[in-house]
Amino acid sequence: MANLSNEILYAALNELSVGIIIIDEQQQVVFFNQWLSDHSGLYLTQQEGKPLANVFPQYLSSRLSTACESALALGLPARLSNTFNPTPLPLYKKNFIGDDKHLVQQQISVKKIAIDSSMPLCQIVIDNVTHMVKKEQTLLKLADENKNQRQKAEAANKSKSQFLANMSHEIRTPINGVLGMLTLLNDTQLSQTQRHFSKLATVSAETLLHLINDILDFSKIEAGKLDIENVAFNLGDCIDESVQTMAIKAQMKDIEVIVDSTSLVNESVIGDPSRLKQITSNLLSNAIKFTDKGEICIKIKTTEIDAKHLKLLVNVSDTGIGIPQQKCSALFDAFTQVDASTTREYGGTGLGLTIVRQLCQLMGGDIDVKSQLGQGSQFIFHIVLEKDKHITPPLKTFNEKPVLVVDPNINNGEMVRRQLQLWGLDAELCNAKATKKSLFNKIENNHFSVILVDAHIDSFLLENLFTSLVKANKSPLDKTQVILLTTMDNDDAKKNTLLTSLSTKKNVHTLTKPIVTKSLHRELTVTFSSENRQAELTHAVKRFESQTLVENENEHVKILLVEDNRINQEVALGLLRKMGYRADVAKNGIHALELLEKSQLSKPYQLVLMDCQMPEMDGYQATVAIRSDDKYQLSKQISIIAMTANTMKGDQEKCLAAGMNDYLAKPINPSLLAEKIAFWLAQ
């Protein structure tokens, strides 16, 4: 320390790369270093002894001067951050003195210098943080830009999906027109060639509608507009329905469809049945599309998650062409099929599985695939459902009775056997192929109360089976009942004659495949008591009679059709004509109200078919007027059925809220239209 002269200290202070100012109690400059000279353009020799406020006018009553005052008076040190005080002193980048664009960004510390002997001094240390400020500003700008870009991209994607949704919706309207006209065209006198062309046109239009529906769904999901419903429904029925609608296609290709719901515990659930159907139908249609021989098996299972929720697990497996393992993961991406050539051979949008996965995820689950080329595929999906408080009672069990199942398909036979055992029946399975002899022996030596036989076994075997039965049933009272399991589609004429002759026998019943739990149970119940069967037959006849009666009366019914689109008018009128109804047409809501008012005095309308979107006055407004305006007093209670291409969720509620009684989605399904008209006319 002894060697440390003032000269050395001065030199060291001047070499520092921070600014240092020392002031005395009167805030007069005692010292500032070279750095400060460099950045202020001032020289110590000229400024020494001057009050700091004279050197830097900005200093006067600034936060810096307050800080210096408390440092001098109370010894309180202070830190002046750059964010709150960017440039307290006029300091500039070297060589740019006086240029406000090159002000030095500062960070300042103020501290009393504690030396016992002398008067108190205060030291101001200035850090140059210009670089740091620049760096942080750049980072901030980058982060901002990044965020903006992301928001832009999201918005663009959303508006794209919105556009797709809107457009698909618009496209549906003309396709509905095309389909409707084709339906009418097919009912006219057509030559063979014309009929062929018209059929091809129908298929194309249906495919187009299907594609548009897929795109609509897909874009709705993308745009976050697809809502999942929460209604109570029966799980088993829901799956059975979707299987049955798809099964005809499978049976046309001679593929067995097996539904195994033996592990289904809770049937009453709350969820979205139509979306669940959409998933299973989609998977089934894929399975059928890609399978040429063998079987498709649907296994359903529920497990409890907690007191309120269930997990539904569905496994759809096929014996089709399979998928190469490395392609499995890309399967659920939009617009992918396994390869371009497959697309050509098998068709489809490539959106189906994407929609399926998104639907599963929307319902709290997911989907997975297991497959190998040539080994068939397995699609396994699960969703979360709520338990319904109202529990459907389980199907009644039967008293233990011996039942024989004869089915060449082991899987199907096994499933039926397990189901029968669940209902308390003593069921035995016999593989029809391998053991003819033992089969006949078995039948002759046992008293089976019911035999379930697949009608697909060869005719010889079938005939022999009945012969053995005759041998076994020694007394006529003790007759074994036979249930023939038939397919919906049967083009084998010879077999058909045999089946027809068999089914006229009193102890023979038929059950259409695929076997679903409910119908199997119903058939067994009927089989166990032949009286029931009789009753059902008479009931069916009665129903038929009443139906024909109504059709003759149709001509006197007055219907008002409110529809602005010419083509749709034609379609609806054509359909109504086919059912034997006549209808007047109103081209918008105002026109409809006029007609209604006029007709009140003579012969009022009994039913209104109401389009929703129309110019001048739409269907909702017209309905509200009919229900509330006294002018239409006599028509106030008239049944109004909405017909609209709007199939978004909530449309139905909107129609009902406006006061309409029912709702039909376009394209109009002729049988549904007939059903609804008949129902509302009967009210």
Next chain:
Amino acid sequence: MQDNLTPLEIDALTEIFNIGIGRAANSLNQMVSQTVDLTIPEIEILPNKEAKQKLDFNEEMEISAVTQRFSGDFQGQALLMFSKENGLQLVSLLLGNKIPIEDLSELEQDSLVEIGNVILNACFGTVINFLQSSISIEMPEFIQGKINNIFTYSSDNDWSLYIKVKFSLPSQQIAGHISFIMDITSLEVFQESVRKFVFGITHKASS
């Protein structure tokens, strides 16, 4: 400790610290565009261990703190602490940031140090002005970490003058905690000066 401060003495202490903190609020209002109001709802003298528990920070929480050491008539460490979230909130509110920040940048850390410095200085100023104590104070520093990192330089045998600070901004209220941590000897000196001060004013009032 035999000689705890009486409730009257604690009241007086709270009163003078509120005057000091009011000055800090003035300085803050000059610095930032927001109006900030500062109040001290409670002051307590208690063992450091209990003071630590009072902070309602659990062991895993990230804490942002500004600290200044002091020496002289009594010595120790002053801490102003926020939960990390509250610290971030305070800085972004005072800086008028629209977008919430996830982490303090170096410059923003420095602004929290300045805020802390203003507040702690106000407390020190109070002690020096009213209690006539002679202490010298070090530059403020920033610490971020779990509660044990914050209290590295104090022991459970120390005592704490615990002050709760409420920042009232137009849109929000944010709580901060101040702890003056001293050893027992320093605390006794401190309490003695408080007693003298209170005696001084009651004596003046009665005479």
